[in-house]
Amino acid sequence: MFGIGIGPALPALAQLDAHGSIGPALAGVRVLADGAPAPLLYAASGQINLVLPFGVTGNKVHLELYRNGSLVTQFDKLLLPQHPGVFATGALLNGPLAALNQDGSVNSSSNPAVPGLGVMAPQLPDGALPTAPVNTPVLPIQVLVNQQPVEILYIGNAPTAVTVR
Numbered sequence: 001m002f003g004i005g006i007g008p009a010l011p012a013l014a015q016l017d018a019h020g021s022i023g024p025a026l027a028g029v030r031v032l033a034d035g036a037p038a039p040l041l042y043a044a045s046g047q048i049n050l051v052l053p054f055g056v057t058g059n060k061v062h063l064e065l066y067r068n069g070s071l072v073t074q075f076d077k078l079l080l081p082q083h084p085g086v087f088a089t090g091a092l093l094n095g096p097l098a099a100l101n102q103d104g105s106v107n108s109s110s111n112p113a114v115p116g117l118g119v120m121a122p123q124l125p126d127g128a129l130p131t132a133p134v135n136t137p138v139l140p141i142q143v144l145v146n147q148q149p150v151e152i153l154y155i156g157n158a159p160t161a162v163t164v165r
Helices: none
Strands: 029-033 041-045 047-050 060-067 072-079
Touching: 029 041, 029 047
Parallel strands: none
Antiparallel strands: 029 060, 041 047, 060 072
């Protein structure tokens, strides 16, 4: 989420709770997605990063942003059942992926990771940090490189990474 004055003046990063999960409150900020609390990864004056709860279904979500217990804004956002994206370390749409492997090491051509995307089953608690590869995507996955399909060797969760939809 982006806006003016939507979060704390000093940026706050998510902290793991006693169960090893990311919590739904951060520096006085809470976000509800269709009434379900969303795990918060980052909160700042102009930006809130969150994990959409797995229980959100359909083609739109109603979001409510609260700061210090008061409603700041609410709005509906259209959803796609799946819309993967990647970040690059170089210029726009150029350069190697900005990604970590399942062991936390930096992904590179000499240190590649096996790909995996999508809503997973069985469904883990929102914000959970799975310790083993236990999930598989609900929807079929196809990966194209230069408009050509590539063989997918593994599709599943990344152990010790926060589960996201």
